[in-house]
Amino acid sequence: MCGIMANIGSENAAREVLAGLKKLEYRGYDSAGVAVFNNALNVFKVKGKVADLEDHVKNQPMAGLVALGHTRWATHGVPAENNAHPHMSENGRLAMVHNGIIENYQSLKNFLIEKGYSFKSDTDSEVLVQYIAWYQDHYQLELTEAVRRSLGDVEGSFAFVILDSTAPNTMVAAKNDNPLVVGISGSGFYLASDVFPLTESCDKVIYLEDQEIITVHLEGDYEVIDFENASITPEVHTLERKDTVYSKEGFDSFMLKEIYEQPEIIARTLKSYVDTNLAEIKIEAIDLHRRIFKQAKRIVIVGCGTSWHAGLIAEYLIESMAGIHVEVEYASEFRYRDPLISTSDIVIGISQSGETADTLAAIKLANERGAFTYGIINTPGSTIARHTDAVSYIKAGVEIGVASTKAFTGQVSLLTLIALKLATITGKLHPLQCKKSIDEFLEVPKMMQEALLTDQLLGDLSQNWVNKESALFLGRGLNFPVALEGALKLKEISYIHAEGYPAAEMKHGPIALVDSEMPVFILATNKSALLKLTSNIQEIKSRKGEVIIIRNAGMEIDAALADYQIEIPAVSEFLTPLTTVVPLQLISYYIAKGRGCNIDQPRNLAKSVTVE
Numbered sequence: 001m002c003g004i005m006a007n008i009g010s011e012n013a014a015r016e017v018l019a020g021l022k023k024l025e026y027r028g029y030d031s032a033g034v035a036v037f038n039n040a041l042n043v044f045k046v047k048g049k050v051a052d053l054e055d056h057v058k059n060q061p062m063a064g065l066v067a068l069g070h071t072r073w074a075t076h077g078v079p080a081e082n083n084a085h086p087h088m089s090e091n092g093r094l095a096m097v098h099n100g101i102i103e104n105y106q107s108l109k110n111f112l113i114e115k116g117y118s119f120k121s122d123t124d125s126e127v128l129v130q131y132i133a134w135y136q137d138h139y140q141l142e143l144t145e146a147v148r149r150s151l152g153d154v155e156g157s158f159a160f161v162i163l164d165s166t167a168p169n170t171m172v173a174a175k176n177d178n179p180l181v182v183g184i185s186g187s188g189f190y191l192a193s194d195v196f197p198l199t200e201s202c203d204k205v206i207y208l209e210d211q212e213i214i215t216v217h218l219e220g221d222y223e224v225i226d227f228e229n230a231s232i233t234p235e236v237h238t239l240e241r242k243d244t245v246y247s248k249e250g251f252d253s254f255m256l257k258e259i260y261e262q263p264e265i266i267a268r269t270l271k272s273y274v275d276t277n278l279a280e281i282k283i284e285a286i287d288l289h290r291r292i293f294k295q296a297k298r299i300v301i302v303g304c305g306t307s308w309h310a311g312l313i314a315e316y317l318i319e320s321m322a323g324i325h326v327e328v329e330y331a332s333e334f335r336y337r338d339p340l341i342s343t344s345d346i347v348i349g350i351s352q353s354g355e356t357a358d359t360l361a362a363i364k365l366a367n368e369r370g371a372f373t374y375g376i377i378n379t380p381g382s383t384i385a386r387h388t389d390a391v392s393y394i395k396a397g398v399e400i401g402v403a404s405t406k407a408f409t410g411q412v413s414l415l416t417l418i419a420l421k422l423a424t425i426t427g428k429l430h431p432l433q434c435k436k437s438i439d440e441f442l443e444v445p446k447m448m449q450e451a452l453l454t455d456q457l458l459g460d461l462s463q464n465w466v467n468k469e470s471a472l473f474l475g476r477g478l479n480f481p482v483a484l485e486g487a488l489k490l491k492e493i494s495y496i497h498a499e500g501y502p503a504a505e506m507k508h509g510p511i512a513l514v515d516s517e518m519p520v521f522i523l524a525t526n527k528s529a530l531l532k533l534t535s536n537i538q539e540i541k542s543r544k545g546e547v548i549i550i551r552n553a554g555m556e557i558d559a560a561l562a563d564y565q566i567e568i569p570a571v572s573e574f575l576t577p578l579t580t581v582v583p584l585q586l587i588s589y590y591i592a593k594g595r596g597c598n599i600d601q602p603r604n605l606a607k608s609v610t611v612e
């Protein structure tokens with residue numbers, strides 16, 4: 001993971017880099033560093049966040065036209081100052097910031113040790129910079145050529161920026177399997193892990209492709225070559241300029257703000273994809289490829305974490321509504337198991353960031369095998385969006401909290417529309433029924449808003465669970481993936497062990513965990529599962545588990561069965577994931593808050609997982 005930010009040409013390049021790193025902190029935040037060239041190369045690093053780095057450098061001479069920085073998520077080596085980037089070559093000439101994993105770092109390191117090199121960190125990145133330095137010294141090469149030739153021996157994924165202090169008017173960057181964007185501004189170049197930090201200062205960007213190296217000069221020119229030394233003319237994209245000042249708008253965390261944004265996001269999604277006059281769903285990616293969708297024999301959905309949960313909901317909806325066979329897989333498993341993919345398959349990649357390494361690799365594999373690939377993405381211009389045959393964007397806006405909330409409901413709402421749309425294409429849904437479903441969907445923002453009124457009640461109730469060690473989330477049908485999502489939220493931000501299960505699976509093992517100390521959250525918002533679910537609740541109650549039922553208004557559930565019942569507004573069954581997840585998000589939030597956890601930046605996590 002990690003965020004890379006570099007600048008050449010601005011009056012105070014280090015200031016630009018620090019500002020950019022703050023926007024990249026969602027990629028990792030265990031340590032940070034910056035190097036600035038002003039007569040000599042000065043490197044500053046801290047264990048901690050970019051704010052700690054800012055504090056650390058505030059009285060240091062930071063002026064200079066060239067700087068590069070990094071915010072880290074540890075892969076090789078614990079979070080510590082010596083493992084933070086930039087890493088220097090032993091001769092003090094080169095400084096590098098790197099994102100990715102050098103898989104053959106040990107053999108490169110052994111080679112360098114034999115040559116007499118020593119290392120200050122436990123990272124694979126330091127091996128890479130030292131290896132480039134060895135090439136440079138040994139063959140007397142200028143930096144770009146030393147980078148190009150040394151990469152011939154390097155295995156793994158990387159995006160890096162490197163600076164040679166003997167030629168500080170130039171920076172070099174290379175990429176393979178990790179993103180790197182080059183922003184072009186009036187005053188020079190910005191090199192970053194993604195476009196977020198560039199939108200305020202750059203009008204144009206180049207998305208470096210795999211196996212490409214760019215050399216940017218203070219004078220304003222640049223060259224791109226590939227690893228074979230062929231010259232490349234990159235596509236230069238226009239960037240929409242916007243000031244991206246992210247504010248919590250009075251909420252105490254981005255996560256809570258994002259939970260509250262959800263009704264508006266669903267309304268925006270409906271506005272973007274539904275023609276209410278015609279009662280029609282207009283999804284350009286599908287309309288343009290209608291024949292492919294009509295003839296599809298199978299849809300395979302790939303994603304990770306929360307996006308995978310959204311995929312499971314889509315499986316239930318698409319199969320039942322449109323009658324198309326759907327499979328959902330963890331992208332990390334799909335990419336390595338030699339899956340059977342045919343040209344009549346559609347492979348859908350779901351990703352908030354559009355940068356998740358495993359999802360990207362799964363999509364590339366599906367492309368190679370001739371499937372039609374379709375991205376459901378939140379981040380315009382992201383790598384996955386650029387590697388799919390078609391893409392539809394969810395309308396969640398930038399999500400800052402590491403725990404995904406509004407992106408999940410954004411994904412589920414778009415996937416629900418896709419299911420309805422496909423059902424009209426396969427002829428399983430009559431236009432009149434479609435209109436009825438759309439009308440019901442249009443009520444959801446209001447219902448979500450009402451579901452948010454449980455906030456205070458859940459804030460109070462959650463104090464009961466602040467000191468628990470474990471929790472279970474159970475649901476049937478569409479609520480099973482929602483249970484998984486509820487458990488993931490609680491784990492991520494409160495560090496309480498939590499599991500989501502299909503309610504009926506309890507008897508096959510997990511019920512052994514239930515005792516009076518175990519809160520069990522039961523999702524009872526889908527009427528069709530209620531009777532069966534009631535028996536599952538009885539089983540938990542008889543083992544003294546603490547039962548918390550989340551149910552729709554108007555649903556009768558025997559008061560004796562539950563310790564607490566939380567009522568949310570009733571919506572049609574196919575829409576229940578959108579409302580049911582709201583109290584689960586709030587419960588996780590309040591429990592984490594009660595435990596004093598960092599809600600927006602939980603330990604060990606990063607928002608965007610760009611390493612496998």
Ligand code: AGP
Binds near residue numbers: 304354488
């Ligand atoms: C969710 O709360 C997570 N932090 C995580 O599981 C996330 O959904 C996953 O890493 C996938 O990310 P993506 O949607 O950006 O691909």
